[in-house]
């Protein structure tokens with residue numbers, strides 16, 4: 001029987017990306033496999049139904065039919081509540097699911113025995129996260145582009161030009177977390193001529209940034225004292241931290257209250273719960289900022305959907321080797337052979353295979369190896 005890979009339209013507020021681009025569909029093995037694409041799923045990212053058909057996909061008019069016929073469902077963002085009813089035990093759901101922060105979704109996946117793969121948690125032995133990384137690259141670069149815009153007086157900011165001009169100092173950018181988001185934000189901020197500081201607890205990350213910019217970006221060990229000191233005169237402060245499980249509120253309300261009026265705090269890590277204490281709500285691309293203590297707060301959980309064409313292509317290319325393997329071997333064999341892919345499996349046949357998630361949900365943890373036997 002043909003197993004279908006399905007590409008639903010993304011339903012999260014402000015989401016414009018699509019999980020598979022026509023060129024990547026064209027590169028997947030065709031025997032015994034088909035690709036279903038929901039009608040107009042790629043339009044906002046610049047990919048037409050005709051392009052998908054040319055690449056060999058079948059366009060499906062309704063989400064009901066798509067989920068019904070699918071075995072593998074490939075999403076960018078987590079399914080929304082109205083999609084939960086489609087879940088069933090034959091589904092393998094792959095996407096940035098953020099289950100640590102999406103308890104209701106996690107409970108539904110367990111109840112309906114879906115095999116779920118949380119792409120943001122897929123990691124290699126040396127800590128790289130190959131599927132999150134392209135979106136983090138986009139988000140880091142966009143954060144500076146957007147932050148610079150919010151500093152403009154007409155946008156509610158302090159009226160500072162990030163790069164300064166000869167004779168007038170540049171703005172200051174403080175980035176908490178020197179991983180992929182942090183490095184890419186630093187690249188654009190440094191390129192614009194800003195005064196940039198990156199704080200991290202991992203010495204290797206700080207050393208990498210120091211070398212990448214030949215010392216042109218300052219690096220500091222991250223702790224409450226250095227964060228407070230660097231934040232005080234920042235024009236843009238970016239939360240770019242990742243920890244599995246509950247996120248620490250590293251930038252406290254007291255720190256934000258000390259910041260300059262019209263400065264901007266941006267919690268790129270908001271999709272994981274965020275690290276800035278004064279961010280008490282997520283924002284959207286339509287209304288990206290709100291003001292609190294005189295500081296603009298930006299907390300958009302899907303930053304890359306401002307540039308869906310670049311982001312969808314980058315996502316699809318990162319997914320390609322995994323999808324190719326799943327296409328050829330099926331999910332069980334792929335998980336057994338590919339230990340990197342296996343790190344993303346969160347739930348399987350009603351069991352919780354992610355230790356962190358089991359802890360958060362207060363449920364029993366089952367080792368994936370015990371279920372699929374590796």
Ligand SMILES: NC(=O)c1ccc[n+]([C@@H]2O[C@H](COP(=O)([O-])OP(=O)(O)OC[C@H]3O[C@@H](n4cnc5c(N)ncnc54)[C@H](O)[C@@H]3O)[C@@H](O)[C@H]2O)c1
Pocket residue numbers: 120132133135136137139176177178179180181182199200201202205222223239240241242243250267268269270271272300301302303304
């Ligand atoms: N909003 C969006 O659209 C979007 C897009 C991509 C990524 N993200 C989020 O951005 C965050 C960063 O992603 P990434 O790919 O750069 O992760 P990463 O793992 O590459 O980097 C995270 C960094 O945080 C550092 N860190 C951990 N604890 C810290 C602390 N106490 N102080 C300072 N640094 C600390 C780690 O050492 C690491 O270098 C994640 O939460 C991710 O989910 C959001």
